[in-house]
Amino acid sequence: MSFAVPAPLEARLDELTTHYPQKRSASLMFLHALQEHFGHISDEAVEWTARKLGLTPINVHELVTFYPMFRQQPLGKTHVKVCRTLSCALAGGAEVRAHFCEKLGLDAHAHAPQTTSDGKFTVEFVECLAACGSAPVVLVNEDLHEKVTAAKADAILRTGK
Amino acid sequence: MPEQFKLILKHVDAPGYTPDIECYMRHGGYEALKLALATAPRDLPDGKKLTPKEVVREDVKASGLRGRGGAGFSAGLKWSFVDRRSGKPIYLICNADESEPGTFKDRQIIHKDPHQLIEGMIISCWANDVKLAYIYIRGEMPRGAKLLEQALAEAREKGFLGKDILGSGNDLEIYVHRGAGAYICGEETGLIESLEGKRAYPRIKPPYFPAVLGLYMCPTIVNNVETLCHVKHIVTMGAANYAKLGTPNNTGTRIVSLSGDVQRPGYYEIEVGKVTIGELINDPDFGGGLRPGRSLKAVIPGGSSSKVLKAGEVFKLNRKGADGQMTKVDVPLLDLPYDFDSLQQAGTMSGSSAIIVLDDSRSMVDTLANLSEFYAHESCGQCTPCREGALWLAKGLHRLSHGEGRKEDAAYLSHIAQNIQGRTICAFGEAASWPVLSFVKKFRDEFEAKGAADEEARAKATGPAHGTRTAASSNQH
Ligand SMILES: Cc1cc2nc3c(=O)[nH]c(=O)nc-3n(C[C@H](O)[C@H](O)[C@H](O)COP(=O)(O)O)c2cc1C
Ligand code: SF4
Ligand code: FES
Numbered sequence: 001m002s003f004a005v006p007a008p009l010e011a012r013l014d015e016l017t018t019h020y021p022q023k024r025s026a027s028l029m030f031l032h033a034l035q036e037h038f039g040h041i042s043d044e045a046v047e048w049t050a051r052k053l054g055l056t057p058i059n060v061h062e063l064v065t066f067y068p069m070f071r072q073q074p075l076g077k078t079h080v081k082v083c084r085t086l087s088c089a090l091a092g093g094a095e096v097r098a099h100f101c102e103k104l105g106l107d108a109h110a111h112a113p114q115t116t117s118d119g120k121f122t123v124e125f126v127e128c129l130a131a132c133g134s135a136p137v138v139l140v141n142e143d144l145h146e147k148v149t150a151a152k153a154d155a156i157l158r159t160g161k
Numbered sequence: 162m163p164e165q166f167k168l169i170l171k172h173v174d175a176p177g178y179t180p181d182i183e184c185y186m187r188h189g190g191y192e193a194l195k196l197a198l199a200t201a202p203r204d205l206p207d208g209k210k211l212t213p214k215e216v217v218r219e220d221v222k223a224s225g226l227r228g229r230g231g232a233g234f235s236a237g238l239k240w241s242f243v244d245r246r247s248g249k250p251i252y253l254i255c256n257a258d259e260s261e262p263g264t265f266k267d268r269q270i271i272h273k274d275p276h277q278l279i280e281g282m283i284i285s286c287w288a289n290d291v292k293l294a295y296i297y298i299r300g301e302m303p304r305g306a307k308l309l310e311q312a313l314a315e316a317r318e319k320g321f322l323g324k325d326i327l328g329s330g331n332d333l334e335i336y337v338h339r340g341a342g343a344y345i346c347g348e349e350t351g352l353i354e355s356l357e358g359k360r361a362y363p364r365i366k367p368p369y370f371p372a373v374l375g376l377y378m379c380p381t382i383v384n385n386v387e388t389l390c391h392v393k394h395i396v397t398m399g400a401a402n403y404a405k406l407g408t409p410n411n412t413g414t415r416i417v418s419l420s421g422d423v424q425r426p427g428y429y430e431i432e433v434g435k436v437t438i439g440e441l442i443n444d445p446d447f448g449g450g451l452r453p454g455r456s457l458k459a460v461i462p463g464g465s466s467s468k469v470l471k472a473g474e475v476f477k478l479n480r481k482g483a484d485g486q487m488t489k490v491d492v493p494l495l496d497l498p499y500d501f502d503s504l505q506q507a508g509t510m511s512g513s514s515a516i517i518v519l520d521d522s523r524s525m526v527d528t529l530a531n532l533s534e535f536y537a538h539e540s541c542g543q544c545t546p547c548r549e550g551a552l553w554l555a556k557g558l559h560r561l562s563h564g565e566g567r568k569e570d571a572a573y574l575s576h577i578a579q580n581i582q583g584r585t586i587c588a589f590g591e592a593a594s595w596p597v598l599s600f601v602k603k604f605r606d607e608f609e610a611k612g613a614a615d616e617e618a619r620a621k622a623t624g625p626a627h628g629t630r631t632a633a634s635s636n637q638h
Contacts, residue, residue, distance in 0.1 A: 029339060069300045135420060
């Protein structure tokens, strides 16, 4: 698979670099945009970003490995992030995650993100999503779901969002 | 009757209120900006003259506004530390990284009233000669980032941003910058590194105080979302009137995030110090009490990093008597006024004003194990005590909460935590150790009992072999 950034995306990224007195500052925004487009951050994406921002690939690679939201492998189309932290745990967050795993045939005890073999879903535990008052919460791609019950989880699995 | 006081949340959740600029302006939006830009110079008694910008900066100081992000530092004083002589540009960054477990107040402003934040930022930037500012929003709020970008575009179109704002001769651009899932980006110098396109490794202070050596080594102001919103209201109300809200040295209002074992978790705005912890938990207009049949066990009063308070604790607080003399009075936990100073005197902090309530069904071991896993995951890894210690704490607590504990674990955990705090580059070291130190100190019996029970269970499981031999050998005498 060859790596090609579509012209409109590149234009958007070029505009982004004008937001900062130093181009390097745009790295995180570049990586977000590339991950959104390609589904993950490949080595090519790292090299491309480095070239665009006048950096060496290691400057970009070390961001991909530091910031938990960046992925070096493709993930499921629907990314289910279940909050693990205290307020959600008190409200049954672990049970919600176990429910997702069971329904999807994933290991409820594994800690790392897991993707279904059909590539449709990825389930992972994340830390506090700043919505603790409506625990337990789940972030599905860009949508926050609050007070998640088994029924709500099933609806997420049915619709993929 | 304790009541909410909605200054920042006035329109949030109001029926029909939308996050667009038209709605905001229908409700008086951007009038404070016009008022600020029209500020008259002020003559001081000593013959000095303050420029309009200095007047607003002085007013923010006089209002008593303290930072709402965690440390509760005077906003006006922070602004006064900004190096204005260096000739370098001054930057302002809005800290919208909201990631302290238990905290969900900035989210409400960002998603439901973004222009309030933007107006507060424009006034703050104008008053501090800032021409370029950023909103650093946590990566897990993609919708919030888009809303803010939309709101900024609207403000630009109306001439509140860009060149020559409202004909005042001042320029300003504000951009949204997204984080990518690391808690340490909330620490202001980590945030600055992250905004520079690097790993969010906090910088050591001194010398890297943001007010002098911040973003791109230029003077930089970092303020929390809620803090910047308050600036707008200080301008509208005037410093003196604003300072009448709340209590002395704890002025204004504050949004409290309430979660855990209460019937009505949620965000509640109060006058600082006018409502007690007990009222926040039990009043029908606030937390509505615990679930039926449950009693209170503990309160985490200011975000997960604050020291836990135990049900039934009584604190010695300084109070001014009728004769003006300071005396110490006993104040039980539930009667603690929710403000910066009272919580500090109670040995903890109001931090990010996030209260997590724990009832008697909760295991303190499991609760602490959950929190320690957070800190182990989020340490940036620069300092050995924090990187290793946070992991050891999490591992030790995992063992203890999974039937593999030892009697001495309580002492072991405190020992590790003591060797983290005060030995690190940033305050994350304290954030990771304070919960451990306070949980173990105040619930020591529970930690020791769990370790002892685990040992006993293991001894039973491995059979009597070891024990009987000892008994037999002592019988020979
Ligand atoms: C580990 C750590 C995490 C922090 N996280 C946040 C945060 O998510 N949001 C925030 O506003 N401040 C956070 N702070 C506090 C900031 O460093 C800084 O003090 C604050 O943004 C200043 O704004 P204020 O004076 O308006 O409160 C954090 C501090 C530490 C040590
Ligand atoms: S205390 Fe922890 S989080 Fe802070 S700089 Fe050191 S290692 Fe990083
Ligand atoms: S603990 Fe789950 S959102 Fe905060």
